[in-house]
Amino acid sequence: MSEEIKKLIPHRSPFLFVDSVEINKDESITGYRTFTPEDFFFEGHFPEYPVVPGVILVETMAQCGGAGISKSGAIGEDKLFFLATIEKAKFRRQVRPNERVRIEVQNLRVSGTMLKQSGKAYVGDELAAEASWMCMVGSSDNL
Numbered sequence: 001m002s003e004e005i006k007k008l009i010p011h012r013s014p015f016l017f018v019d020s021v022e023i024n025k026d027e028s029i030t031g032y033r034t035f036t037p038e039d040f041f042f043e044g045h046f047p048e049y050p051v052v053p054g055v056i057l058v059e060t061m062a063q064c065g066g067a068g069i070s071k072s073g074a075i076g077e078d079k080l081f082f083l084a085t086i087e088k089a090k091f092r093r094q095v096r097p098n099e100r101v102r103i104e105v106q107n108l109r110v111s112g113t114m115l116k117q118s119g120k121a122y123v124g125d126e127l128a129a130e131a132s133w134m135c136m137v138g139s140s141d142n143l
Contacts (some may be wrong), residue, residue, distance in 0.1 A: 008070040009063055010080065014040045017018055017060040021067040029068030029105040033060050037097040040110060052095040057129040058086055061119035064103040066135065074110050081135040088118075089131040099123050 015067050021031040035052050042050040066081040095101055102122045109116040118132035 002120075004071075005067055008067040011063060012117050013057075013058070016063070018063045018067050021064055021071060023068055023072050025079065027072065027107060029064060029072075029103075031060075031064030031067065031103040031105070032100060033064075033103070034100045035097055036106060039097070040128075042097060043051075050097050052101075054089070054091045054113070054129065057091070057095060057101075057121050058089055058131050058133070060101065061103050061105060061121055061129070062133050062135065063129060065105040065107075065115070065117040065119060065133075067116060068105060069107070069110065075112065075115070075137055076097070078139060080139065081137055083133055084136050085134045087132045089129070091129050093123060093126050093128040095121070095123055095128050101128065 002020060005021065007018065017033050019032050019034060021029060024030060041053055041056060045051065045053050062083055069075055103119055105117050105119040107117055113136065115135045115137050119130065120127060121129040
């Protein structure tokens with residue numbers, strides 16, 4: 001995993017699901033993750049036909065959103081983001097080992113205490129998953 005991502009969010013292996021993130025001109029966020037056969041969940045999640053669990057795809061979208069917000073500077077440094085709600089999650093296509101996922105995140109509302117985003121996960125041009133979520137934002141001592 002990139003050192004940049006480790007500076008942006010506190011997640012670490014085996015639960016860090018962002019390889020890179022960029023801020024677009026319209027302040028949307030694009031992130032990437034290539035899931036490899038070595039990812040821990042493939043051993044037990046349909047081991048004869050490995051697919052990325054849907055909850056991992058939602059977590060990947062949320063981590064991309066958090067990393068992008070941190071990178072943009074929209075919320076102060078050293079903030080933590082904790083999922084509070086997940087809405088409208090839909091899974092359209094399986095994601096298999098060695099597939100690169102592109103995450104597109106839109107900021108719906110950003111404040112010092114709350115972050116609401118929506119995202120879509122693509123493999124190539126195919127939509128794999130989509131969801132919206134809200135995170136509580138704060139420092140580790142007040143959450």
